[in-house]
Amino acid sequence: EKAGFDHFMLKEIYEQPKAYRDTMMGRISADGRSVELKEIGMTPEQIRSIRNIQIVACGTAYHAGMVGKTIIESLARIPVEIDVASEYRYRSPIITPETLVIVVSQSGETADTLAALREAKRCGARVLAITNVVGSSVSREANDVIITQAGPEIAVASTKAYTSQLIAFMLYGLFLADTLATREKDWIADVLASMQKLPDQVEMILERAQVLKQVAESLAKHNNLFFIGRGVDFAVAQEGSLKLKEISYIHSEAYPAGELKHGTLALIEEGIPVVALITQEDLYEKTLSNIKEVKARGAHVLGLVNEGSEVEVDELFAIPCTLPLLSPALSVVPLQLLAYYASLARGNDVDKPRNLAKSVTVE
Numbered sequence: 001e002k003a004g005f006d007h008f009m010l011k012e013i014y015e016q017p018k019a020y021r022d023t024m025m026g027r028i029s030a031d032g033r034s035v036e037l038k039e040i041g042m043t044p045e046q047i048r049s050i051r052n053i054q055i056v057a058c059g060t061a062y063h064a065g066m067v068g069k070t071i072i073e074s075l076a077r078i079p080v081e082i083d084v085a086s087e088y089r090y091r092s093p094i095i096t097p098e099t100l101v102i103v104v105s106q107s108g109e110t111a112d113t114l115a116a117l118r119e120a121k122r123c124g125a126r127v128l129a130i131t132n133v134v135g136s137s138v139s140r141e142a143n144d145v146i147i148t149q150a151g152p153e154i155a156v157a158s159t160k161a162y163t164s165q166l167i168a169f170m171l172y173g174l175f176l177a178d179t180l181a182t183r184e185k186d187w188i189a190d191v192l193a194s195m196q197k198l199p200d201q202v203e204m205i206l207e208r209a210q211v212l213k214q215v216a217e218s219l220a221k222h223n224n225l226f227f228i229g230r231g232v233d234f235a236v237a238q239e240g241s242l243k244l245k246e247i248s249y250i251h252s253e254a255y256p257a258g259e260l261k262h263g264t265l266a267l268i269e270e271g272i273p274v275v276a277l278i279t280q281e282d283l284y285e286k287t288l289s290n291i292k293e294v295k296a297r298g299a300h301v302l303g304l305v306n307e308g309s310e311v312e313v314d315e316l317f318a319i320p321c322t323l324p325l326l327s328p329a330l331s332v333v334p335l336q337l338l339a340y341y342a343s344l345a346r347g348n349d350v351d352k353p354r355n356l357a358k359s360v361t362v363e
């Protein structure tokens, strides 16, 4: 059932190209110029009446939502808030009938996410669910559902479900942009063409997994490390950090690169590993100067960069070039592999990390 892989997690990492293709399949028009989401029951008029969006999710799904917020705000120019589900209800969020609440959940059974969905509906909001499980509680109770076609995810650490959620957010963002005419048709067609290249680009990263195995083996000797990035790179840094924590049990923190000097920089000392993501062109110079800050204090920096970009760091891993909003769908893959190989190097039970369950059905 592991199809020749040592662990479900590794199998699921390698299934991502297929998960991307399956999540896009049937949702892009034959001419490649628009997104077709037949499962969305909202009329164009209802979509035009959306005043604000709230994304609610837990853990890895929340991290996908962070990227989703950037995607939707950038493509549709609708303000988006995001909350972890266990906080959402208790802060008296302002929910009106013109609010669209998007819940994201691989399993569709997470107790806090389900409770948030019910609260949102009770307040009159329309709820869109992005979930991987047909027939799950979340999928049954939401008004609209986009199923991520990642296939069953067995490993506790989520990988292909996360990346499929990113694809779902892109499709939905483009769908909104088309309906609201916030983006030109030609621009949408270009983005869709870039999205269709992602599966092959993930394959190119997977072919270089051995490099990451070596990096992970030296990371596994440390007890503390940092992930830094700006914009969506920060969202991916958070996911990379969570993945590493949950299966390797190595403590790490993800920081917006520019925020380090407001306190955390004090923790940077000789030899501490820092994974720096630097894929966003418009933020390149700014992140570069943050990398220099940590290097000057002795950090050992692994830079995750776009192919062709030269950054002075201790180790460099290049990801294939894509559009800035699509880069999370590539840059997270090396981070998943780092976590996997670090867990392996520490002799942990990769698929069943201590203290954790695949589906969290208590609040």
Ligand code: F6R
Pocket (backbone or CB within 6 Å): 058, 059, 060, 061, 062, 104, 105, 106, 107, 108, 109, 110, 113, 156, 157, 158, 159, 243, 246, 358, 359, 360
């Ligand atoms: C981490 C992980 C968890 C889940 C979270 C939400 O790898 O898997 O953080 O993402 O428990 O689960 P779902 O998406 O099923 O609601």
